[in-house]
Amino acid sequence: xxxxxxxxxxxxxxxxxxxxxxxxxxxxxxxxxxxxxxxxxxxxxxxxxxxxxxxxxxxxxxxxxxxxxxxxxxxxxxxxxxxxxxxxxxxxxxxxxxxxxxxxxxxxxxxxxxxxxxxxxxxxxxxxxxxxxxxxxxxxxxxxxxxxxxxxxxxxxxxxxxxxxxxxxxxxxxxxxxxxxxxxxxxx
Numbered sequence: 001x002x003x004x005x006x007x008x009x010x011x012x013x014x015x016x017x018x019x020x021x022x023x024x025x026x027x028x029x030x031x032x033x034x035x036x037x038x039x040x041x042x043x044x045x046x047x048x049x050x051x052x053x054x055x056x057x058x059x060x061x062x063x064x065x066x067x068x069x070x071x072x073x074x075x076x077x078x079x080x081x082x083x084x085x086x087x088x089x090x091x092x093x094x095x096x097x098x099x100x101x102x103x104x105x106x107x108x109x110x111x112x113x114x115x116x117x118x119x120x121x122x123x124x125x126x127x128x129x130x131x132x133x134x135x136x137x138x139x140x141x142x143x144x145x146x147x148x149x150x151x152x153x154x155x156x157x158x159x160x161x162x163x164x165x166x167x168x169x170x171x172x173x174x175x176x177x178x179x180x181x182x183x184x185x186x187x188x
Contacts, residue, residue, distance in 0.1 A: 026084040030094075033080050037073075038098040040134075044070065045105020047127035050120045052106075053113025057183035061175050062124075068171055069131070 044066045052059030074095065081091045113120045 029084045030081055030086055033077055033084075034094050034098055037077055037095075038101045040073070040130075041098050041102035042105040043127050043130055045102035045107075046109040046112075046123050047105075048102075049106035049109025049111070050113040050123040051109075053110045053117070054120050055183065056186050057179050060182055061179040065172065065175050068168075068175075 048059060048063050048066060051062035077095070078091060081094070082088065086094070109123060112123065
């Protein structure tokens with residue numbers, strides 16, 4: 001029995017049988033990513049809600065900062081979930097459910113900010129601490145670990161990582177500096 005031949009000189013093998021279920025390890029990874037992302041989205045929502053309860057300009061700048069870090073974060077989660085064998089529809093559903101925790105967090109943050117405004121700085125400080133923890137405990141060791149062998153692409157990798165750090169720092173500085181302009185622009 002010959003595989004299906006194609007005019008461009010190679011064959012494509014595929015199965016018409018049922019798909020194999022993901023391994024238990026892959027299932028654990030999927031749940032770990034989804035639960036971690038849900039908690040992360042909840043704290044993002046708390047920060048956004050508390051910032052909006054403080055002022056419109058603080059809320060907008062916080063939402064923009066969260067958007068800037070959520071885009072690459074969610075793309076990374078998407079890649080991990082797809083690589084673990086999760087169906088694309090399931091990935092979208094899990095991300096939607098996880099994102100709903102952000103809305104719940106925003107409502108809770110706004111409620112706390114309105115009823116107990118003295119807690120708003122604590123919510124924002126705790127969220128900033130969580131961001132710093134994730135950056136230092138998870139991302140920095142990954143950056144310092146080389147995926148190539150010794151001497152392979154180290155300068156290119158070094159330059160790319162530092163360009164990313166500088167770009168991220170510049171974006172955060174720009175958002176912080178623009179908050180005053182946003183406040184002035186929103187005031188009548």
